[in-house]
Each structure stands twice: as C-alpha cells, then as structure tokens.
Amino acid sequence: MAQIWNDDDGERWAADADRRDRVLAPVGEALLTAAGLRPGEQVLDVGCGCGATTLLAAGQVSPGGTATGLDVSAPMLRVASARQESGGPANGRFVHADAQTHPMPGLFDVVISRFGTMFFTDPVRAFTAMGSALRPGGRMVLATWQPPEVNAWLTVPGEAIMRHATAPVDLRGRSMFTQSDPAAVEALLTRAGFVHVRLEDVRVPLHVGADVAEAVEYLAGTGPGRAQLAAVADADRDAALADMRTALTGHAGPGGVRLEAAVWIVTAFSDAPRTAAR
Numbered sequence: 001m002a003q004i005w006n007d008d009d010g011e012r013w014a015a016d017a018d019r020r021d022r023v024l025a026p027v028g029e030a031l032l033t034a035a036g037l038r039p040g041e042q043v044l045d046v047g048c049g050c051g052a053t054t055l056l057a058a059g060q061v062s063p064g065g066t067a068t069g070l071d072v073s074a075p076m077l078r079v080a081s082a083r084q085e086s087g088g089p090a091n092g093r094f095v096h097a098d099a100q101t102h103p104m105p106g107l108f109d110v111v112i113s114r115f116g117t118m119f120f121t122d123p124v125r126a127f128t129a130m131g132s133a134l135r136p137g138g139r140m141v142l143a144t145w146q147p148p149e150v151n152a153w154l155t156v157p158g159e160a161i162m163r164h165a166t167a168p169v170d171l172r173g174r175s176m177f178t179q180s181d182p183a184a185v186e187a188l189l190t191r192a193g194f195v196h197v198r199l200e201d202v203r204v205p206l207h208v209g210a211d212v213a214e215a216v217e218y219l220a221g222t223g224p225g226r227a228q229l230a231a232v233a234d235a236d237r238d239a240a241l242a243d244m245r246t247a248l249t250g251h252a253g254p255g256g257v258r259l260e261a262a263v264w265i266v267t268a269f270s271d272a273p274r275t276a277a278r
C-alpha cells in the first residue's frame with residue numbers, strides 16, 4: 001500500500017491535487033463541521049495526502065493550536081509542504097510516516113481523516129495507534145465512503161461505461177470501500193479501543209466538472225472509472241465515453257456537473273491511554 005501511494009496513485013493525486021480538493025471540498029467541510037475544532041486544540045490528520053484538510057484544521061485551531069498531517073506518500077506530502085510554504089497557516093506541519101507503526105504519544109485532542117483510513121494492511125493496529133495518539137477522552141472524526149451503489153458520482157458514469165464492458169467490475173472490492181459497512185466499522189473501532197462510535201449518513205453534491213467534457217475526463221481518471229474502462233475493449237472505448245457524456249448531460253447545470261456523494265462521517269472517542277498495538 002505504501003508503495004502504491006508513493007508510485008502511481010500518489011503521483012496521480014499530487015498532479016491533480018487542486019481539482020481533487022475542489023471536488024472533495026464538501027466532504028472536508030462536513031468532516032470539519034463534525035470535528036467542531038476549537039482554538040488551542042492539537043489535531044492529527046491521518047492520511048492527509050496533499051494537506052488540504054490539515055491546513056483548514058490549522059486555521060480553525062489558531063491561535064494556540066496545531067494541525068499535524070501524517071502520510072506515507074512522499075509525492076503527496078511534497079504538494080502539502082508547498083501549499084503551506086506558499087501562504088498556509090504557520091501552525092500546520094507534515095510528517096512522512098506510516099500511521100500503522102508511527103509512535104504517536106497521546107498529545108492530540110482530535111484525530112481527523114478524509115478518506116485516509118481505508119488503505120491499512122492492519123486496520124486494528126492502525127486504529128489502536130491512532131487511539132494512542134489521542135489524550136483520554138479525545139475524539140476521532142473520519143470521512144469514509146458509503147458503498148458504491150449509493151454514490152451517484154459512481155453509478156451515473158459507471159452504468160454508462162459498464163454497458164460496454166466485457167466482464168463485471170466489483171467496485172465494492174476496492175480498498176476505498178473497506179469502511180463502508182457501519183457494523184464492520186463499529187466492530188473495528190471498538191476492537192481498537194474506541195468508545196461511543198457513531199456513523200452519520202451525509203450526502204453532499206460533488207462538482208465533478210465545469211462542463212460535461214471536464215466531468216467525463218475527471219471521472220474516467222478516478223480509480224473506479226479507470227477500473228471500469230479497463231473492462232471495455234479498445235474498439236468500444238469511444239462508445240463508452242460517449243454514453244458517459246450522455247449520462248452526465250442530465251446532471252449538468254449553469255454551474256457545471258454535480259453528482260451526489262454518500263459518505264459516513266464517523267465519530268468515536270478514546271476512553272483511556274493505550275500503548276500496545278494489540
């Protein structure tokens with residue numbers, strides 16, 4: 001996983017960071033609203049990627065607080081540091097480390113993450129480490145994806161593409177959906193020592209393109225879009241893209257193309273200091 005985020009996936013996210021952050025801005029807003037950050041708080045942003053939510057959090061905990069973004073991806077952290085150096089808040093900082101193994105002494109009031117916790121090879125160990133980063137009673141607030149079939153930003157382009165596919169593509173099996181099942185998330189976080197686990201069903205519109213052409217290009221370049229297009233024969237690719245255009249036209253308005261996203265905003269609390277990973 002660390003290798004993927006340092007190679008292809010990380011480079012792809014880093015190269016398109018500004019657009020991805022525009023698309024995912026409503027999710028970041030929902031996450032930070034739920035986190036209810038206050039000036040003076042110490043925040044850890046796990047899987048911070050290019051740092052958008054870390055820098056927003058840093059602004060919200062100022063004065064007196066700090067926001068630390070932690071990630072395994074060198075290319076994405078390069079973007080995060082560049083963003084901070086070009087006018088970001090001085091109380092934000094970035095750490096290159098694996099959340100599963102990095103020792104994080106219980107100094108944080110809040111752990112946040114926008115889609116940064118679904119890629120762990122050992123999730124219990126990772127969440128236990130995140131719990132140990134919190135002071136007793138500290139809170140963790142995560143954004144994770146609901147299943148693909150309730151995310152219109154996936155079903156609308158996906159149904160158009162899959163009409164041309166030669167084989168089924170199981171999006172549910174992708175790592176981005178490993179925390180889509182509320183019962184499994186609650187069991188995982190409880191096993192990692194968290195208490196009062198709650199999942200809030202949040203629906204937000206994603207602005208996936210200024211027009212239909214940009215929406216097709218953006219959605220075809222996402223992980224799910226690329227996986228589905230890979231199941232289409234080369235000779236049928238143009239027809240699949242044309243069907244995507246038609247499907248997305250129904251969602252275009254004067255402000256661009258908007259499709260609904262369904263996410264879980266997960267809140268949980270640390271009840272006691274922990275040191276052991278298991």
Ligand SMILES: C[S@@+](CC[C@H](N)C(=O)[O-])C[C@H]1O[C@@H](n2cnc3c(N)ncnc32)[C@H](O)[C@@H]1O
Pocket residue numbers: 001002005010024046047048049050051052053070071072073076097098099100113114115116117119120
């Ligand atoms: C889908 S991206 C989300 C990035 C960012 N939070 C955002 O919303 O733009 C997932 C992030 O999790 C990071 N990640 C994956 N496994 C990790 C681990 N074990 N420790 C720290 N970061 C990890 C990846 O490098 C990547 O930046």
